Amino acid sequence: VSMDQLAAPALVSPPHKEYGNSPVALEWTPVENAVQYKVVVATDSAFVTKVAKETLAFTTTSVALPAGKYFWRVRAIDAYGAKGPWSEVRIFKILAE
Numbered sequence: 001v002s003m004d005q006l007a008a009p010a011l012v013s014p015p016h017k018e019y020g021n022s023p024v025a026l027e028w029t030p031v032e033n034a035v036q037y038k039v040v041v042a043t044d045s046a047f048v049t050k051v052a053k054e055t056l057a058f059t060t061t062s063v064a065l066p067a068g069k070y071f072w073r074v075r076a077i078d079a080y081g082a083k084g085p086w087s088e089v090r091i092f093k094i095l096a097e
Contacts (some may be wrong), residue, residue: 006076006084009059016090023064024092026072030059031084034076038083041065041072045089047060067096 009028009071016021026039041052051070052063055077070092076084 004033005044006034006078006082008074008085009034009074009076009087010096011037011072011074011090014092017092019093019095021097022066022094023062024094025060025062026074027060028074028087030051031076033078034084035079036077037074038077039074041070043068043070045071047073065094067094069093 009031011028013027014024029038031037031057036055037059038055039053040047040050041063043051049067051065054061069085072092073089074087078084
């Protein structure tokens with residue numbers, strides 16, 4: 001069985017370097033043959049300090065975070081558990097209430 005390589009999801013929302021309030025709604029495009037998506041939010045661009053991590057079947061999620069600057073990315077996972085490439089990395093900022 002030849003496996004089709006999964007594409008990287010395209011990030012939809014929030015726009016890059018967007019400012020907003022918590023919780024923030026993250027959204028990305030569906031990927032063909034994907035059954036799940038892994039979303040990671042971190043405080044650094046290398047994703048060493050993760051503040052949120054979810055694996056879910058949807059293309060949107062909501063994350064409640066304290067004020068600060070965050071980096072996020074998404075990858076698709078197929079029915080066999082194979083992981084696709086990471087999306088681009090985007091930044092968003094949560095404003096203090």
